[in-house]
Amino acid sequence: MPGTGNFVGEFMILFGSFSKFTLITTVSVFGLVFASVYALYLMQKAYYGTPKTDKPLPQMDAREISILLLLVVLLVLLGVYPQPILxxxxxxxxNIQNWYSASLSTTGL
Incomplete structure (x- = not known):
């Protein structure tokens, strides 16, 4: 999904491979969209669906909330500003790109 760390990597891979492998990249984009819609559907059912029991869940303590907030902030930060990791x-x-280019030139692809 846009704004998360995974989206940046997926977008860069698809953008870079589109000129060489147009059909495969197009199919991959549809798969990516389907996976995003499916993930949103699952989250909607998990968080807003009918509960299986009336028993309330225990509340998170301060430690759990701080860990969760740290992970969410880092994930969104990586999605918005990925340059330090890149x-x-x-x-x-x-090095990987040079190796891959050399192997493509020897195989004739």
Missing amino acids: DTSAAAMS
């Missing part, structure tokens, strides 16, 4: 992995990704 800079960290740039050297490794450059």
Whole structure:
């Protein structure tokens, strides 16, 4: 989903592969949209569906809330501003790209 850390990676992969593998990328985009809709449907059923029991759930304590908030903030921050992570992995990704390009040139794809 847009605004999360996974979306940035998925978007970059699909954007980079579209020019070379248009059909596969198009099918992948539809799969990504279907997965997002399905995830939203599951969340809607889990959080807003009819409860199976009338027994209330125990409340989260301060430690659990702080851990959850930290993870949510980091996930949204990574989705909105992924550049520090991309800079960290740039050297490794450059090596992988060079290796992949060399293997493509020898196989003729």
